[in-house]
Amino acid sequence: MRAVALGGGHGLHATLTALRRITDDVTAVVTVADDGGSSGRLRRELGLLPPGDLRQALSALAAAEDGGPLWAEVFQHRFGGTGALAGHAVGNLLLAGLFEVLGDPVAALDEAARLVGVSGRVLPMCTDPLEIEAEVTGLQNGDISRIRGQVAVASTPGQVQRVTLRDPGRPGHPPRACAAAVDAVLGADVVLLGPGSWFTSVLPHLMVPELHDALVRTRASRTVILNLVPQPGETAGFSPERHLHVLSEHAPTLRLDAVVADHDAVPTPARLRKAAAEMGATAHLDHIADPNVAERHDPDALASCLRKALGLTGSGEEGRWR
Structure with missing residues (x-):
């Protein structure tokens, strides 16, 4: 089964970790608009793609054999202290070096995947760093304000209404999609969106014209995985169904096949099922939160729910995708 997961940060990491339990053929398509922390520093100083979310995806897909876990741990290691390296992750620096030496982000990520022991592939949604711009209410007497930058959008005390992408x-x-990412979506059996920061990690994929068109045209089964809790700033006060409404507002022609959500995170299941049906999908509710880690999906439980949502039950799983 050829699976493609789109997103960024911890949300994409959760999806990829679950997908590894279902298939070895996984491609991650990652947002490239981060401007905070180590990624933001490297982006500003070197003019490169922000590497943090790409590093997270590589770590999630690291194979369990051939030293993969050690390299995955090294990739995630952050330097301490107070010097120039403080706060930088080893993987961020290594990716930045590969970007500069090879001059091709896709080739650099393929080389990093080989080093870490990834059985799938990690791709940027665009090969140029992008900038998020959001329309926000609640900041100035009810007027619409425009704020720019991933960190500013994610941390705004206002209510985000809509996001767009700019290529500085x-x-x-308009931003140009990574051709390999478009091909992956069009050739997939399964495409997954979410969970993650809705306006800064999930929706940006729909703001890239070629990637949007590929998501609409692909013959793959399309599944959305909802967050466990609303996020302060971005989606404060959002119900689960509101997430789907916003998705539909940004991509009116996008149809879905399945919506996956945690049972305890859905106060009114009937409303979510109705919102999912309006996009052509069936809602699948299960207990997929990690009981030991707050606001994190349990990889095994999420993988089990995805199998049900994708119809991967019984002895005919493999044959269905051949």
């Missing part, structure tokens, strides 16, 4: 290197032009 090509003002006035």
Whole structure:
């Protein structure tokens, strides 16, 4: 089964960790608009793709054999202290070096995947760093404010209404999708969106024209995985069904096949089922939260729920995707 997961940060890490329990053929398509922390520093200083979310995806897909777990741990290690390296993750620095030496982000990520022991592939949604711009209410007497930057959008005390993407290197032009990412979506059997920061990790994929068109046209089964809790700033006060409504507002022609959510995170299941049906999907509610880690999905439980949502039950699982 060829699976493609789109997102960024911890949400994409959760999806990839669960997908590894279902298939070895996994491609991660990662947002490239981060401007905070180690990624933001490297982006500003070197003009490269922000590597943090790409590093997270590589770590999630690291194989269990051939030294993969050690390299995955090294990739995630952050330097301490107070010097120039403080706060930088080893994987961020290694990816930045590969980007500069090879001059091709896709080739650099393929080489990093080989080093870490990834059985699938990690791709950027665009090969140029992007900038998120959001329309926000609640900041100035009910007027709409425009704020720019992933960190600013994620931490705004206002209510995000809509996001768009800008390519700082090509003002006035829409962002260009990574061709390999578009091909992966079109050739997939299963495509997954979410969980993650809704306006800064999930929706940006739909703001890239070629990637949006591929998500609409693909013959793959399309599944959305909802967050366990609303996020302060971005989605404060959002119900589970509101997440789907916002998704539909940003991509009116996108149809879904399944929506996966944690049973305890859905106060009114009937409303979620109705919202899912409006997008052509069936809602699947199960206990998929990690009981030991707050606000994190349990990989085994999420994998089990995904199998049900994708119809991967019984002895005919493998044959269905051949």
